[in-house]
Amino acid sequence: xxxxxxSCIRRSSCRLCGSESLIKVVSLESTPPANSxxxxxxxxxxxxxxxxxxxxCKKCAHLQLTDVVNPSKLFxxxxxxxxxxxxxxxxxxxxxxxxxxxxxxxxxxQIIDIGSNDGTLLSFFQKHEYKVIGIDPAQEIAKKATDNxxxxxxxxxxxxxxxKIFTERGAASVITANNVFAHAxxxxxxxxxxxxxxxxxxxxxxxxxxxxxxxxKTLFDTIYHEHLAYHSVGPLIKFFQANGMxxxxxxxxDTHGGSLRGFAQLSTGPRPIGPSVERLLKLEKDLExxxxxxxxxFESRINSIKVELTRTLKGLKAQGKKIAGFGAPxxxxxxxxxxxxxxxxxxxxVDDSPLKQGLFTPGLHIPVLPSSAIQEKSPDYLxxxxxxxxxxxxxxxxxxxxxxxxxxxxxxxxxVV
Numbered sequence: 001x002x003x004x005x006x007s008c009i010r011r012s013s014c015r016l017c018g019s020e021s022l023i024k025v026v027s028l029e030s031t032p033p034a035n036s037x038x039x040x041x042x043x044x045x046x047x048x049x050x051x052x053x054x055x056x057c058k059k060c061a062h063l064q065l066t067d068v069v070n071p072s073k074l075f076x077x078x079x080x081x082x083x084x085x086x087x088x089x090x091x092x093x094x095x096x097x098x099x100x101x102x103x104x105x106x107x108x109x110q111i112i113d114i115g116s117n118d119g120t121l122l123s124f125f126q127k128h129e130y131k132v133i134g135i136d137p138a139q140e141i142a143k144k145a146t147d148n149x150x151x152x153x154x155x156x157x158x159x160x161x162x163x164k165i166f167t168e169r170g171a172a173s174v175i176t177a178n179n180v181f182a183h184a185x186x187x188x189x190x191x192x193x194x195x196x197x198x199x200x201x202x203x204x205x206x207x208x209x210x211x212x213x214x215x216x217k218t219l220f221d222t223i224y225h226e227h228l229a230y231h232s233v234g235p236l237i238k239f240f241q242a243n244g245m246x247x248x249x250x251x252x253x254d255t256h257g258g259s260l261r262g263f264a265q266l267s268t269g270p271r272p273i274g275p276s277v278e279r280l281l282k283l284e285k286d287l288e289x290x291x292x293x294x295x296x297x298f299e300s301r302i303n304s305i306k307v308e309l310t311r312t313l314k315g316l317k318a319q320g321k322k323i324a325g326f327g328a329p330x331x332x333x334x335x336x337x338x339x340x341x342x343x344x345x346x347x348x349x350v351d352d353s354p355l356k357q358g359l360f361t362p363g364l365h366i367p368v369l370p371s372s373a374i375q376e377k378s379p380d381y382l383x384x385x386x387x388x389x390x391x392x393x394x395x396x397x398x399x400x401x402x403x404x405x406x407x408x409x410x411x412x413x414x415x416v417v
Contacts, residue, residue: 008050009068015187015229016239019059022066025295026054026223028302029337033074034224034330037359037368047363050225052334054295061290062235063211068185069225071156075137075183081353082120087389089120091255096124103203105130105173112165112172112197114157114190115180117141119150125174126150133165157184162193171199179256181206182229191243195266204245204264211289212280213258217412218301220338221331222256231260232289233280240264249274257388257412306339308414313345316381323408324379325349326393327386328356328368335385335410336364346383350374374400381416383408 013020032047051067082088105111111125116134118141126132126149134152136142142154155161157180175194184190194204209222211232223230233250240247248271249263260280265271288294316323325332328351335341342364350371351357357370374382374397382397382405384390390409394401394417401407407417 007048007070007073009070011066011068011185014057014060014062015064015185016062016235017057017060017242019057021058022055023058023292024053025056025063025292026220026298028052028220028223028334031224031333031337032362033069034226034333034362035074036362037328037356038362038365039359043360043365049363052223052225054223054230056292056295057235058292060235060238061232062239063230063232063295065223065225065228067225068228071137071185074226075156081118081141081355085352085389087392088255091253092121093124095121096128099174099176099203099205100125100128103174105203106199107131109171109173109199109202110169111174112176114175114177115183116145116150116152119145119148119152121176121178122150133169135161157190157193159189159193159196162196166197171202172197173199173202174205175202176205178207179209179227182208182227182231185228187229187239188243191240191245195244198266200266200268201270202265205261206264207253207255207259207261209256210252210258210260212252212283212287215287215289215295215298217257218298218305219257219411220298220302221335221411224330224334226330232284233260233262233277234284234290236262237277237281241267246273247277248272250276250280252280255388302338305411305414309339309408309410310341310345312408312414312416313341313383317345321380322347322378323381323383324374324377325366325385326382326397327351327384327389328353328361329386332385333362336361336366339410341383342366347379348373348377349385371397374405379405381406381408383410385410387411
């Protein structure tokens with residue numbers, strides 16, 4: 001690994017298999033960390049930008065970023081919370097029900113969520129009278145979750161922490177990790193910690209953005225510094241096997257534009273490997289996601305969407321139209337930098353999260369306001385930056401639409417509604 005100042009490290013080996021046979025397949029615009037929103041007093045500061053380049057491992061076919069931004073810079077003052085999105089609250093409720101009905105976890109052991117955020121998922125396990133513990137390095141969010149009755153340890157998950165939890169509280173029947181399995185550089189360390197904590201018949205459940213969806217739908221904006229890994233089933237099977245675990249079930253879920261939910265157990269675990277694993281493995285082979293050349297055309301597809309969207313927005317601006325963004329998710333940082341969407345095209349952005357309101361977007365410094373600003377400032381168009389929630393956003397803002405306002409959806413394809 002080479003250090004690029006204290007803020008960023010460049011690794012030279014594959015995160016899953018350790019091979020140094022890496023080939024660069026996609027280069028996006030450098031951006032600041034996707035959630036590094038700033039307050040009004042910091043507007044003079046030029047925020048540091050880091051490379052966004054995807055590398056393909058020729059040995060195990062894993063796709064990944066090799067520039068690793070210091071995780072404390074990314075996560076300790078985090079501004080994303082799951083509980084502000086009704087869609088995610090419902091997703092996590094169903095998720096908990098699925099795990100309980102499929103695996104009947106023992107109530108003697110605890111349920112642990114790595115990267116538990118505000119405790120939304122754990123709250124549904126708690127309702128079924130399970131003992132729960134959250135682990136999350138975002139200090140404020142962890143404290144708030146604990147105050148709300150979901151005990152949350154405000155740290156990064158490591159083997160050392162796993163050992164401490166096991167010694168003090170015993171094993172876990174279920175460990176979950178949602179999107180964090182793509183966020184961590186040291187996945188081997190995480191797996192060793194999980195192995196330490198799981199009881200012999202325990203289950204590890206994780207959700208990550210699925211490479212099949214990223215590739216097929218050109219969801220390039222899910223590529224940002226928090227997401228170090230772009231997972232597919234093939235490389236994960238080998239990774240789990242090499243680390244004393246096995247992937248026994250996989251399914252596609254529709255969060256974040258398309259995610260993969262995986263179920264893994266210790267290699268000595270009691271369950272057979274289900275047919276779903278082979279099914280998705282075949283799909284990935286049919287799409288040739290195990291070949292580096294497959295990704296060479298990805299950038300040209302991104303550029304054609306850029307041409308169409310910027311032509312639309314510049315045309316509207318030339319007619320004197322006012323355009324606001326809706327939603328300030330992390331993915332919007334990648335999208336705005338890649339497409340050159342600055343304050344000249346977007347007047348302001350509204351977001352429902354109180355943690356982001358009153359701040360300015362990373363690097364481009366577009367103001368983020370509460371949704372009441374739609375009525376106060378009367379934009380002509382709302383560009384839905386949180387496009388994976390386009391339907392509920394349009395339903396919730398039907399009065400804007402009824403009074404003549406229009407929506408623009410940038411991905412998977414440009415649509416004006």
